Amino acid sequence: MPVNRIVCVAGARPNYMKIKPVMDALERHGAEVVLVHTGQHYDESMNDVFFRDLGIRPPDRYLGAGSGTHAQQTGRVMAAFEPLLGELSPDAVVVVGDINSTLACALVAAKAGPLLAHVEAGLRSRDWSMPEEVNRVATDRVSDYLLAPSPDAAANLRAEGYREDQIHVVGNVMIDTLLANLERARASDVLDRYGLTRGGYGLVTLHRPANVDDPDALRGLLKALGEIAGRCPLLLPVHPRAAERLAAVGVPGGIRVVPAAGYLDFVALQDGARVVLTDSGGVQEETTALGVPCVTLRENTERPVTVEEGTNVLAGTDPDRITAVVHRVLDEPPAPRCPALWDGQASERIARILLEGGTARTRLRPTDLAPGLTAGAT
The missing domain is CATH 3.40.50.2000 (Glycogen Phosphorylase B;)
Structure with missing residues (x-):
């Protein structure tokens, strides 16, 4: 049958x-x-x-x-x-x-x-x-x-x-969708709306409970991000579950908090970024396909192929280590690589x-x- x-x-x-x-x-x-x-x-x-x-x-x-x-x-x-x-x-x-x-x-x-x-x-x-x-x-x-x-x-x-x-x-089906919509995303005016220039900013996403639900952990991450923002201004689209927690802890200068982005706008923001800092699994994959340097703010990843065959670097959650890893990535960006069969x-x-x-x-x-x-x- x-x-x-x-x-x-x-x-x-x-x-x-x-x-x-x-x-x-x-x-x-x-x-x-x-x-x-x-x-x-x-x-x-x-x-x-x-x-x-x-x-x-x-x-x-x-x-x-x-x-x-x-x-x-x-x-x-x-x-x-x-x-x-x-x-x-x-x-x-x-x-x-x-x-x-x-x-x-x-x-x-x-x-x-x-x-x-x-x-x-x-x-x-x-x-x-x-x-x-x-x-x-x-x-x-x-x-x-x-x-x-x-x-x-x-x-x-x-x-x-x-x-x-x-x-x-x-x-990777995520890459099917990315490649099918990439030109539409690149036509977005989201960079102009936020006054950004291609390669002139970093993009941040935070939503994992381990990162945003513990105030001490969140303060440590924001401390590192604040130091990085002194060299590369950061844009942080706010995931709904993180908005109140960010407001309670306080966001350092140099980090611009904006509303959550739709799919096309977010792909455009990834594509235009100098570096992406994230705790999201999907973003690790999308940045690899786009050839954009990615620093993952987690101690582990279920997508190690993005590290071994992509542009992802696992930084952990220690603020000093994050800062050091991001500075190294900014100085020497990883070469674009994409795993086999991530072809749409x-x-x-x-x-x-x-x-x-x-x-x-x-x-x-x-x-x-x-x-x-x-x-x-x-």
Whole structure:
């Protein structure tokens, strides 16, 4: 029985850039695609502007999950998605990334029976304090198709005992969207609006709880950014969850805080920056594809390929180290490099795998586990 009806799930800003090219490719190949928006992100700055910029059609179904604790949010998505999946009876479900909606819909789909495909499978930070790490590992475990963006991600999956027929290195769907919209982004007037010149500023993003929720950690980061701004003025589009915390701590001079940017404006800001400082995984990827120096304000990254084969440098969160790393990058920018298969065709590869790969169940079974491992009893 061929795969015809496919549910594609999106829930938050990081998902939109990943699901759009996959939907387009599946529909070009004749699949019936149902777009389900969980509502994990719902305000205009994190939702509507991205749908407009990317040309994503309105979702076919909206679950209205809203905000809350990780357990509350995950539970609400599962409770809403389960009856919908029963109604739609899809042949396959596609989830992307590592947000709470990804895991919630993956768990429901795994129990309901349709094939489950995880886009961005195999990414690992090995930092279990990050909720995203729990989400991505658990999602991979219940998925049939593990669609990895790079060979290092595939190597992680092999090391965890997944079979070769589950693992597909397809490239990076974020880069599909970036390349498809790059000329439109470069036509944006956002640099003029902010009085910026190409190569004359640094761009900063901060949103990880470890960086913005702890006032002492945030003060340390802002101290480093203030010193860097003395050499290279910095622009900081404010993520909604960070706005109040930044205001409470106080932002040093030389750092210009502006509202959160839409997709096209933000790509233009990345493309024109002398350096980008970030704690975002997606920004590490986009700057690598653009050839722009990136300094990651984290102790680890689930995207080491951007360091090994891209323009990313891992600086950690110590203020003195961050300052030293950024000065070194400004003095000697890394040479532009881009990983293989980050060529704008990842979504085409995904569509062919899902639509031509048949419907054989490929999910990891207890008998597939490595020697010495056993599945837990229920």
